[in-house]
Amino acid sequence: MTVRVMVVDDHPMWRDGVARDLDEAGYEVVAAVGEGGQAVRVAAAARPDVVVLDLQLPDLSGVEVIRGLLAAHPPVRVLMLSASGEQQDVLDAVKAGATGYLLKSAAREEFLDAVRRTADGDAVFTPGLAGLVLGEYRRLATAAQPADDAPRLTDRETEVLRLVAKGLSYKQIAERLVVSHRTVQNHVQNTLGKLQLHNRVELVRYAIERGLDTDS
Amino acid sequence: MDHDGCGGRYSDPVLDPKGARNSESPEEPLWRALAVFRLAALGYASLLVALNFRHYEHPAIGWFVTGVMATWSVVTITGYARPRLRAWPLLGADLAVTAACVVVSPWVLGPSGLSRGFATLPAAWIAGPVLAWAISGGRRRGAAAAVLLTICDQGLRGRITPNSLDGNVLMLLAGIAVGHVTRLAVRAQEALQRATELEAANRERERLARGIHDSVLQVLALVQRRGTEIGGDAAELGRLAGEQEAALRSLIGTASGHPASGDPSSGDRHRPVDLRPLLAAHATATVSLATPAHPVPLPAHAASEMAAAVGAALANVRQHCGPDARAWVLVESEDGVIGGGTVTVSVRDDGPGIPAGRLDEAAAAGRLGVAQSIRGRVRDLGGTVTITSAPGQGTEVELTIPYRSLS
Incomplete structure (x- = not known):
């Protein structure tokens, strides 16, 4: 079964280039749009497996687009591409549910590999993203009250994330820690999963505090 | 990158320079305070006339002057309420009318009245134009008005008494102090407005820069990627583009606004x-x-x-x-x-x-x-x-x- 991909990027030259690369590599490009709102509207009908999303769109923020996409088509996986790598934007997007991040300067092979891994359900981390996620866990641990349920990394997860942030490949990490490649992948994925879950819990708690849940 | 789509943020009410300009100028409360002062002083002057008119040489004229003061209070209060009218014609007339009220006082009170230590008919009301001049033009103008009225007052009494001079000195001080405070307030307001405008301009520049940076980064990334794929000289171009891309990205990734x-x-x-x-x-x-x-x-x-x-x-x-x-x-x-x-x-x-x-x-x-x-x-x-x-x-x-x- 071919992987269905939607490309969201407001830069036409880039959008076409990415769509062509994906097409040549055997992916089915089901939609290529230039605006976040349009992407959210199209997603329900186009049912992409993977959305390749530029984080800087003219109409909506990355977080808004990701929330909209996940609401319109829950099984979708979001791979973010960004040119500038604005750190808070990237972190917010990951917390909102994106499972992969790549700089736009990544080589074509690297990009196609990232799409494949995203479609397989893996988390695609750059060293930069690993640093952001590590920092976020430490921030949450510092800000938390003792009784709070801030998410925490296991020692092994911290170790794996640090190695990713220092540029080691999953294969090198597996060798160094003497575990399987799959185990490394699971650790990385767990770090993301806990952060996203915590984010959803926080949103719900916020909504209840503000009485938003009583609105129908 | 669609730059036209993001123009709306400039209308942020907190930062809109036009909004800051429309907000009340710092003189406004002072003009309102002056109106209150005039009415209070008018009430005091009327009370003095009511208590003492039997001893006046020309009580009827005394009441007439009080009427003029009441009318003039209303004229100035409505006049000064309009920023456009806070200029020499009204300021000059204000001083002239007040001076006239002071000048006729000795004649109305008569020698016995003045020598018995009665105040002039307008009493504290004469400070009205002094404060108006001070608010409109600062401490020098306030002091000038005070000095002119003091000359009218003391010159017509014939002799200078310490009691009556006290009032004039206080009036001079009030003129200087209010004028000074008004200038300070206006200057502070101007500084605040300049800062607000500057901040709005900076935000706007930052926002535009983000958009431009993003576009530039997109193109550099594209050149790098395609260049490397084509190979040869293009690969060298791609490598250079990649270096610039990394340099620019690291510059804006962390540097802004922390x-x-x-x-x-x-x-x-x-x-x-x-x-x-x-x-x-x-x-x-x-x-x-x-x-x-x-x-x-x-x-x-x-x-x-x-x-x-x-x-x-x-x-x-x-x-x-x-x-x-x-x-x-x-x-x-x-x-x-x-x-x-x-x-x-x-x-x-x-x-x-x-x-x-x-x-x-x-x-x-x-x-x-x-x-x-x-x-x-x-x-x-x-x-x-x-x-x-x-x-x-x-x-x-x-x-x-x-x-x-x-x-």
Whole structure:
């Protein structure tokens, strides 16, 4: 079964280039749009497996687009591409549910590999993203009250994330820690999963505090 | 990037310079206070007339003058309420009418009245134009009005009595003080407005810069990618584009708008600065930088020493592994149990690594030149340096320094 991909990027030259690369590599490009709102509207009908999303769109923020996409088509996986790598934007997007991040300067092979891994359900981390996620866990641990349920990394997860942030490949990490490649992948994925879950819990708690849940 | 789509943010009510201009000028409350003062002073003057008119030489004229004062109070209150009318015609007429009321006073009161120590008919009401002049033109104008009225008042009494002069001195002081305060308030308001406009302009510039940076980065990334695929001369172009892309990205990725960021070379060496922008200067196409999304504050001198140590470590990588060697820099900050914590910066390369034992050997032989300068800097900050090497996975230098909570 071919992987269905939607490309969201407001830069036409880039959008076409990415769509062509994906097409040549055997992916089915089901939609290529230039605006976040349009992407959210199209997603329900186009049912992409993977959305390749530029984080800087003219109409909506990355977080808004990701929330909209996940609401319109829950099984979708979001791979973010960004040119500038604005750190808070990237972190917010990951917390909102994106499972992969790549700089736009990544080589074509690297990009196609990232799409494949995203479609397989893996988390695609750059060293930069690993640093952001590590920092976020430490921030949450510092800000938390003792009784709070801030998410925490296991020692092994911290170790794996640090190695990713220092540029080691999953294969090198597996060798160094003497575990399987799959185990490394699971650790990385767990770090993301806990952060996203915590984010959803926080949103719900916020909504209840503000009485938003009583609105129908 | 569609720049037209984001113009709306300029109408932010807090920052809109037009909004600041429309808001009340600092003179307004003073003009309103003057209106209240005039009515109160009029009431006091009327009371004096009502209590004393039997002793006047011309009581009817006394009541007439009181009527003129009442009418004039209404005229000036409505007149000064309009900013357009706060000019010489009204200011001059104000002073003239008030002076006329003062001038006729001795005649109305008669010699017996004045000598019995009655005040002039308008009493405190004569301060009205003094305050109006002061509010409209500052302390000199206020003082001038006070002096003119004092001349009218004292000149017509024939002789100067300390009692009556007291009132005039107070009037002079009031004119100067109110004029001074008005100027100060106006200047403060202007400064605030300039600052507000500047901030709005800066925000706008920052917003435009983000959009432009993003577009430029897109194009550079595209050139790099396609260039590398085409090969030959295009690959060289692609490589150059990639270097510029990394330089620009590291510049804007961390540098914008964080309160703890700043130039470490200026000011107090204990002032906290964000370590991240300092390290961002080292990020290139071959050097990747991973940091938290929030600022990593260190005292200014510690931050710049740390950045210099990282620079030395990266120079070491280039020296031993060649200019094309890749390197990764990871910044972590960890809070301790009580107030303090540690900041750790790791620098890893993907070179051949150092065989076991070689490190100690080299250190013993004093051949760790650059590494020693790293150790020196970090030791001065009370920190530690760990160098580890795994075969086939490069060399890693870990710099850890303690810090006391800066909050």
